[in-house]
Amino acid sequence: MAVTRTTxxxxxxxxxxxxxxxxxxxxxxxxxxxxxERMWILNRAGRIPxxxxxQGHEGAQVGIAWPLERRKDWIAPFYRSIATCLAFGMTAQDxxxxxxxxxxxxxxxxxxxxxxxxxxxxxxxxxxxPVATQMLHAVGIALAAxxxxxxxxxxxxxxxxxSNQGDVHExxxxxxxxxxxxxxxxxxxxxxxxxxxxxxxATLDVAxxxxxxxxxxxxxxxxxVLACYRASKEAVDRARRGDGPTLIEAKVIRLTAHSSDDQQxxxxxxxxxxxxxxxxxxxxxxxxxxxxxVLSEALEATIAAEIKAEVDAATDHAEAEPDPDPSTAMRWVxxxxxxxxxxxxxxxxxxxxxGHEGDTSAASGAVD
Ligand SMILES: Cc1ncc(C[n+]2csc(CCOP(=O)(O)OP(=O)(O)O)c2C)c(N)n1
Ligand SMILES: [Mg+2]
Numbered sequence: 001m002a003v004t005r006t007t008x009x010x011x012x013x014x015x016x017x018x019x020x021x022x023x024x025x026x027x028x029x030x031x032x033x034x035x036x037e038r039m040w041i042l043n044r045a046g047r048i049p050x051x052x053x054x055q056g057h058e059g060a061q062v063g064i065a066w067p068l069e070r071r072k073d074w075i076a077p078f079y080r081s082i083a084t085c086l087a088f089g090m091t092a093q094d095x096x097x098x099x100x101x102x103x104x105x106x107x108x109x110x111x112x113x114x115x116x117x118x119x120x121x122x123x124x125x126x127x128x129x130p131v132a133t134q135m136l137h138a139v140g141i142a143l144a145a146x147x148x149x150x151x152x153x154x155x156x157x158x159x160x161x162x163s164n165q166g167d168v169h170e171x172x173x174x175x176x177x178x179x180x181x182x183x184x185x186x187x188x189x190x191x192x193x194x195x196x197x198x199x200x201x202a203t204l205d206v207a208x209x210x211x212x213x214x215x216x217x218x219x220x221x222x223x224x225v226l227a228c229y230r231a232s233k234e235a236v237d238r239a240r241r242g243d244g245p246t247l248i249e250a251k252v253i254r255l256t257a258h259s260s261d262d263q264q265x266x267x268x269x270x271x272x273x274x275x276x277x278x279x280x281x282x283x284x285x286x287x288x289x290x291x292x293x294v295l296s297e298a299l300e301a302t303i304a305a306e307i308k309a310e311v312d313a314a315t316d317h318a319e320a321e322p323d324p325d326p327s328t329a330m331r332w333v334x335x336x337x338x339x340x341x342x343x344x345x346x347x348x349x350x351x352x353x354x355g356h357e358g359d360t361s362a363a364s365g366a367v368d
Contacts, residue, residue: 025087098114116128176244
């Protein structure tokens with residue numbers, strides 16, 4: 001997948017990236033789409049029980065996740081965050097293992113709901129099913145980062161419908177008062193299941209609310225990957241400098257039904273559905289890279305072949321892996337005595353439980 005030019009394109013330079021970065025971003029967006037499409041096929045074939053899709057959100061997710069530092073910063077994702085998780089270190093195989101709920105599924109060993117990805121290694125917080133609860137998890141992580149002076153940034157993402165939950169107000173108010181290194185991403189796809197945005201919000205833009213918390217609110221076109229990248233880079237830099245949170249609202253599209261159990265033709269007009277592909281970030285970014293001379297036909301074909309091979313191998317692997325043993329159904333569901341065979345995410349280290357319950361030293365500093 002090497003880029004052969006010796007100097008980077010003007011497009012890459014315009015956002016302070018390299019051509020290799022742009023190709024890597026395109027690869028993640030296209031991979032997320034391919035994994036998602038495979039999930040629908042597997043669902044319709046009766047192999048996996050449920051799909052909740054990220055199609056139409058991928059460009060925004062990759063653009064926004066890109067400026068964060070992997071394995072240092074944290075993301076608390078939501079059920080459409082397949083591209084976010086892929087951009088932050090998960091693999092197609094990790095995603096499909098969760099869909100199949102196999103014993104070796106890295107998200108939860110097959111315990112979580114479908115679409116509830118999480119990855120300890122890559123600082124991706126496991127989802128909760130009630131929408132917007134991830135807000136408080138991410139704000140808490142940002143608070144810890146500030147107290148511990150780690151230089152980390154915490155981001156969370158959710159839909160515009162979820163942004164109306166009380167947790168969001170509480171979290172943003174707290175994060176803003178304490179200038180936490182925190183970013184709230186609203187992926188506004190115009191619907192909360194079948195409810196259109198006009199019935200969820202009295203304003204056009206969720207980002208308008210940011211001024212009520214004294215923080216910047218940015219609206220960005222979610223079909224413009226590099227605009228999303230720029231908005232996120234600014235927010236990450238600001239958070240890292242200690243200047244506090246940002247609310248980014250990406251206007252995206254939901255290319256599929258809400259889930260594999262929903263029929264969107266019941267509530268979305270035919271014309272709206274027909275026009276969706278013209279707002280899709282994937283072909284738009286591909287055209288942009290072609291025009292800039294970053295993506296040649298040969299490179300595009302290589303990427304497509306790599307992605308197909310990766311998704312095929314991931315499917316074969318997930319199909320072949322064993323299901324969890326039913327006798328272990330309660331494991332990792334209720335609290336167990338540590339240490340168990342699975343170390344807690346914070347690690348046992350040399351101090352055993354002390355880093356978890358007994359150690360108050362990290363929390364003793366005031367939030368300035
Ligand atoms: C607290 C809570 N209320 C209701 C639900 C049911 N529910 C699941 S997804 C969803 C719609 C959320 O819409 P939005 O936040 O816009 O995200 P989108 O699905 O459009 O990406 C609802 C109401 C839930 N999971 N949690
Ligand atoms: Mg929505």
